[in-house]
Amino acid sequence: MKPTLKQWLxxxxxxxIxxxxxxxxxxxxxIALLFAKESDDHLPRxxxxxxxxxxxxxxxxxxxxxxxxxxxDHFPPPKNRTYFARLCWLLRNRIGYFCVKYLGVKTSEIDPASIKTSGDPSVTSNGGAVSSWCKVECRLKDGRERFGYYRTIRWCKRFYIRIYVGWKLMDIAGANASNWHEYTEGEDKKVLKTVWAFHPMRKVKE
Incomplete structure (x- = not known):
């Protein structure tokens, strides 16, 4: 089930944006990192x-x-607080604060009864071994609708195409009103970011 025209919009x-x-x-x-001290946890406001x-x-x-x-895996403390480590992190996770604050989906605002999962939720972990897809849709408590669409297309022996658009709702694939608490406990993400990713040459993991 591919995204609808409304969802593509x-x-x-x-x-x-x-x-x-x-x-x-x-x-x-x-430039911003030049103004951050080693002891800081944030960029200047x-x-x-x-x-x-x-x-x-x-x-x-x-x-x-x-x-x-x-x-x-990359910069064990205290190296993670060096200029270079911070630069790598922030360029890898660009404008994360903006996406969460203004465009992200708060799990507390999702109506659990509205969550609909289509396709294969395990597609996110199959490493491109097979072509598959999954789509998760939900409605927020204010009536707005959100979706996440994840697809892998294996086009040769070694590589596959990875597509992920919408919001990162694969984190709640399979959720419903009865098991919702399992997806919102402990270290589970409180806000699901936007995503528009297309990678044509991901290496297949058998």
Whole structure:
């Protein structure tokens, strides 16, 4: 079940809003980081749109210092607080704060009874081994509708196409009114970001 015209228009709107800011991030972030001390957890307030969402891991903010996986796999503390580590993190997770604050979907605003999952929810973890898709739709408590569409297309032995558009609703694929608490506990994301990703040459993981 592909996105409808209305849903594609939602993606286009997000794209038009976010793209200029994402491009601007490559110029603003290197300068903004010059004003951040090693002990800081955030960029100066006037640059706040260009940091990541303020999630916390092990008591530390991820806004400019990276999440748990980033620290574990790339820049273990205290290296995660260096200029270079922060620059890599913020250019990889561009305008995260803006996306969460202004365009993201708060899980607390989702009507659990409205969640509809179509296709194969395991598509996000199949590594492109097979061509598949999944679409998650929901309605917010104010009546607005949101969706997330994820698709893999294996086009040769070694590579596949990865498409992910809408909002990152794959995090709640399979949720419903009866099991909603399982998706909103502990470290589960409180806000689901927008996404418009197309990668034509992802390497297949068998």
């Amino acid at each position: 939602q993606v286009a709107k997000n794209f038009i 976010e793209l200029p800011l994402e491009i601007l991030a490559f110029f603003v972030v290197p 006037c640059f706040r749109w260009f940091e990541d969402a303020d999630d916390h891991y092990d008591g530390q903010s991820a806004a400019i210092n990276g999440d748990g996986g980033w620290r574990r």
